[in-house]
Amino acid sequence: MTGTNTGLLAEGVPQLSAAGVHEARRRLGDRVLPTPVVRSEELDAAAGARLWLKTENLQRGGSFKMRGALLAVERLARAGSPGVVAQSTGNHAIAVAMAARECGMPAVLVLPVDAAPTKVRRIRQAGAEVLQVGTTLADRLAVVDELRLLRGLDVIDPYQDPDVVLGQGTATADLLDGVQAAGGRLDAVVLPVGGGSAVAGACLVTDGSGIEVVAAEPAAVPALGAALRAGRPVTVTAEPTIADGLRPDRIGQLPFDLARHRVSRVVAVEESEIAEAMRLVLTRCRLLVEPAAATAVAAALRIAAEGGRADIGVLLSGGNVETALVTELLSEPVGTP
Amino acid sequence: MTGTNTGLLAEGVPQLSAAGVHEARRRLGDRVLPTPVVRSEELDAAAGARLWLKTENLQRGGSFKMRGALLAVERLARAGSPGVVAQSTGNHAIAVAMAARECGMPAVLVLPVDAAPTKVRRIRQAGAEVLQVGTTLADRLAVVDELRLLRGLDVIDPYQDPDVVLGQGTATADLLDGVQAAGGRLDAVVLPVGGGSAVAGACLVTDGSGIEVVAAEPAAVPALGAALRAGRPVTVTAEPTIADGLRPDRIGQLPFDLARHRVSRVVAVEESEIAEAMRLVLTRCRLLVEPAAATAVAAALRIAAEGGRADIGVLLSGGNVETALVTELLSEPVGTP
Structure with missing residues (x-):
């Protein structure tokens, strides 16, 4: 995590x-x-x-999630990150997707299966990949960890970064x-x-x-x-x-x-x-x-x-x-x- | 008019x-x-x-009608006006009612019979009298003129003042x-x-x-x-x-x-x-x-x-x-x- x-x-x-x-x-x-x-x-x-x-x-x-996402994505972009992954109930994911697009980086966002459709649509509009899994934080974190290991993506944690x-x-x-x-x-x-x-x-x-x-x-x-x-x-x-x-x-x-x-x-x-x-x-x-x-x-x-x-x-x-x-x-x- | x-x-x-x-x-x-x-x-x-x-x-x-109403009502209050009357489809009337309350003056507002109920409610909340008459500008102007003559109220015209x-x-x-x-x-x-x-x-x-x-x-x-x-x-x-x-x-x-x-x-x-x-x-x-x-x-x-x-x-x-x-x-x- x-x-x-x-x-x-x-x-x-x-x-x-x-x-x-x-x-x-x-x-x-x-x-x-x-x-x-x-x-x-x-x-x-x-x-x-x-x-x-x-x-x-x-x-x-x-x-307001745009604020933190811009700073975190920019830091990773400068460090040569190949791409980012984040879990979110929606707004952090939208913000990371938009920030990644601005930095020219790929982004994968992990949301609950019952995420607000408006939010999922906005993430896709920003050109990012969306995965919807489970309903709990633990469900999403497991998938984020998999993507970190399998695809070498950097994690932008919405609460810890x-x-x-x-x-x-x-x-x-x-x-x-x-x-x-x-x-x-x-x-x-x-x-x-x-x-x-x-x-x-x-x-x-x-x-x-x-x-x-x-x-x-x-x-x-x-x-x-x-x-x-x-x-x-x-x-x-x-x-x-x-x-x-x-x-x-x-x-x-x-x-x-x-x-x-x-x-x-x-x-x-x-x-x-x-x-x-x-x-x-x-x-x-x-x-x-x-x-x-x-x-x-x-x-x-x-x-x-x-x-x-x-x-x-x-x-x-x-x-x-x-x-x-x-x-x-x-x-x-x-x-x- | x-x-x-x-x-x-x-x-x-x-x-x-x-x-x-x-x-x-x-x-x-x-x-x-x-x-x-x-x-x-x-x-x-x-x-x-x-x-x-x-x-x-x-x-x-x-x-934005609050802007003009405040100036016009204030001018009349300073001139010793006994009260104001205005016709409006709604927003000028709300603004005049609020401005009159702030100046401690009575106000009568003339609206069409089919005015938006939200607007009529806001005028009454400001403590002003509401008359609803006809649907045309001419209908309302006739009543405004009557009130000016009968009650000695000063008219705040929404387009001419x-x-x-x-x-x-x-x-x-x-x-x-x-x-x-x-x-x-x-x-x-x-x-x-x-x-x-x-x-x-x-x-x-x-x-x-x-x-x-x-x-x-x-x-x-x-x-x-x-x-x-x-x-x-x-x-x-x-x-x-x-x-x-x-x-x-x-x-x-x-x-x-x-x-x-x-x-x-x-x-x-x-x-x-x-x-x-x-x-x-x-x-x-x-x-x-x-x-x-x-x-x-x-x-x-x-x-x-x-x-x-x-x-x-x-x-x-x-x-x-x-x-x-x-x-x-x-x-x-x-x-x-």
Whole structure:
């Protein structure tokens, strides 16, 4: 699982720190979009707090995963890699496929059999090979390891690769800058947790800032909550969730190591809350987000309702969503008008 | 129709010029959101040109109409007005209602009987009175005139009021600044046409810049095209259109006077193109826009397909859309994946 690309002390591997994130931002330059930080009066009224939305649903490839993938693929390309392989529930795979195309490298992506069809289509559009296998992280990792051995491909781990974690951290760094530029200051930042790279990056960026890091996960797949209770990453039994991006049933070791000291709160969000948050963001903020991003919004609404936090940043992690799901959600009542 | 607030030479009435728009921007200050200018690789690929989207669907009140309404209502409040009345297909009414609430003034809004229910609800939420009458501009103007005489209310005309035109022009001014800040330069800017205030404002802002002004209207309500052919505003027979914001069946005199010398092109967009553009913006750009904004996108796609224009700005005028319409549109095929 960790492969050869995760050794933190290996030559050329960047520093896992806030400084490392800022260096990652410099390396990315204008290859990612400066997605806006958006505010909505109507959402704030519903929340009872100021929510600052980092719109990575508008990012290239439809998610913040583009950030880490570009850095990791570029590093391997410079090292003369023959090609890359990655497992993912979807967005990391789209991002690796697009980054590999830009670097002129072949890429193989391993997804669950029930991956979102939109995401599979986007990977193929980027010219990469897709393998769909099983439904668990372990199923996918076994195939990744085979491809590494048989085809000599380099693995880009979505949770363990330091470039990926640093790259994902740039989303939070940009969010903080955007809030500051608008004259605000966050009390907390909320990020969705699948394998944990978003939270890991946010932990690096916010270190020493006094900004609370809140992790949002579906109650159906409570991998971070279970890991924090156990004191180590554990595999949980994943119940069905509409948040297809948050289905990894085990948190990565590196994200866990960073999160255990910095994450102040894990909010386990019910399926109905995810659906309601997705509707709310679409109809009140006019932004289409995928359920993973809606999970963070739902968690932000929960902690806002508790009071005590006036300004809450939210990573709208992605916008790769099946149109059938949007139709289904909009057909249900939208709550108070 | 013109009332007492449209005399261009009256005391205190601002100058209808690019300088007037910049002064309007200063007056607005931070009472409108600095909505981002968004780019999308996927939309650009579909268009074959760079499209720069001014996301006024994310504006306060859900449309760019907030800009002009704030200026006009504020001017009347300062003059000691007892209250305001305005006719609109929806967004100008929402904006006037919100601006009046902020100034502590009563407001009455006159809409067609078949106005979008979402828009009517938003006006009532802002605490204003709603009257729904007929379906034509003439029907609504008659009621506005009655209210002016009977209740002594001041009229805020959505197409003739100079503050409204200047305020709407700030959306185009901000778009141009956003493009410039990103290192780009527009060949053309595309705006939807209902009564004409967006186009009128854009004509002021782009005067002398060499940027082409393209007006987008539904083929079902070709009010600007007909006026340009006739050499004066004429009332057209309005066929049904999903672009509820673009149903005024006659262009305003002031917008016409500005447009006739500056608008290089009127694109009459079919209903199917509006629907397809709305789907495209939702699924590729992850932005929810109302059909009026999609009309501008559809026109931008048409002129992009002709070639010769590398950078095209588009005013995404608003995002106040019925969820039932979104559901219906998404249930149809989305074209090439």
